[in-house]
Amino acid sequence: MNRTEALEIVKDSIARIVPDADFTRLGPDEKFRDALEMDSLDFLGFVETLIERTGLAIDENDYPALTTLSESADFLVTRAAGRAGQPPSP
């Protein structure tokens, strides 16, 4: 997964939860939970969608990395690269 793909997945996953999200007005370093008024259920739905789309393991400790579009995309790239280099965890 390259970064462009990762960013698309992040945006798609947000759009699944907030269908009228306007990404032209959301900066890459803006906290999207606040900007889009996502509550804890919305955020959980977003994480569920990310996991579904990428097959990556994302647990609660990773949530702080999923704050802005930019950080979220970086997180996915790093996590995917880590997985490719290692045998799948049991």
Added chain:
Amino acid sequence: MPSLGADMDEGVLLEWLVRPGQQVHKGDVVAVVETSKSTIEVECFDTGTVQHLLVEPGTTVPVGTPLAVIGTGPQATHPASAAPRRRRAPVPARPKTPGAVPHKAPAEARRPAPFAPDAARPPAPAPVAATGPLVRHLAHDRGIDLSAVHGTGPGGRITRTDVEHAAPAGRRIPASPLARRLAEELHVSLADVPGSGAHGVVRAADIRAAAEAAGTVTASAAAPAPVRPAPARRAADRATAMRHAIGALMARSKREIPHYYLSTTIDLAAALEWMHEHNRHSPVSERLVPAALLLKAAALAADQVPELNGFWTEDRFAPGSGVHLGVAVSLRGGGLVAPALHHADTLALPELMAALKDLVARARTGRLRGSETTDPTITVTNLGDQGVESVFGVIYPPQVALVGFGRVVERPFATGGLLGVRPVVTATLSADHRATDGAVGARYLTAVDHLLQKPEEL
């Protein structure tokens, strides 16, 4: 038109999900109604056979207007929503359909003509005019032009069977509005989709399955993503109507209910530690959010302090049967609804979490059920996600209490003589002073606190 909330005066019948002649059971979803706050699936509160649909889709009618006539047995024909305003001629029992519950029909009802009101009149010259109201209604429902139907009854009358056999292709297939919209978007023909809903009503899931099977749908469209139906102008109208509805209800609450307010700070360290441990061992679909624990504690406490769980009606308190926890859900684009999590005190946390996700999703896509909008016995508002620390809410009449939770924050907190930084939440109670005094309210908040200290028992 049932009252789907204390703030509802009228509703728009959007769609019928049943047809005349269909068997319905208590609790079946039979129609979709739009109120100023939401689109609501109306459940039938009787079991029997639909005889007439009295209100056309798209019509706005006041609460109390009969919507349909359901025959529940021999002669027991009555409007499903309210007492008839005028006496009707008894509607004879329909010819039995296979599988229908056999019932003893009175002698009068056994007459073959299914249109008693006209049977006594001399036959009119035009065959269409001689058609009974039931048959005309059926034809109308199915969009069939009676003048094009060949009558096989006595004197060339058009019978129910004639209409049923006429132009079946043009028949309106019972489907939920969401399913209809999806079918259009995904180019799926409703007629080709077997319905999985009650009485074969086509549901959205059926359309998605059909579209997926046909390979006409992308992953994102196939997913149960929230649907935003409303064009901008309609949404604006809806927002205005919703502000009016909320304003009227809250003004009534403040006018009639002498509120008293209590507040306490609850240590959530144990609850959150337990939750994080649970979540570490759970797939994402089973992970909990703090709101689920708070709601469960609020529901259990309402069971322990039943004086706060119920309604103030006719100058006295009527306890609720079961704890049906209203959950205030803020809607994107403004406004809020507070539908019920039924029997929230009896749901295990994973069940409550699943029910909460489902309820919030449906509240936001406008597919609540009538019982969910009318049943809450006590309501919880959780503004924690919006970032404020405490909320003193306005009680939803005729309920007598409203519980508020703010944001979970880390604060210096002393326990056992030691000062530490711990996650805490401010829990508040607004309660009706006609029903209870502060001591009862205090007992309630204390119960919530105690429950949250033993999360494994929630």
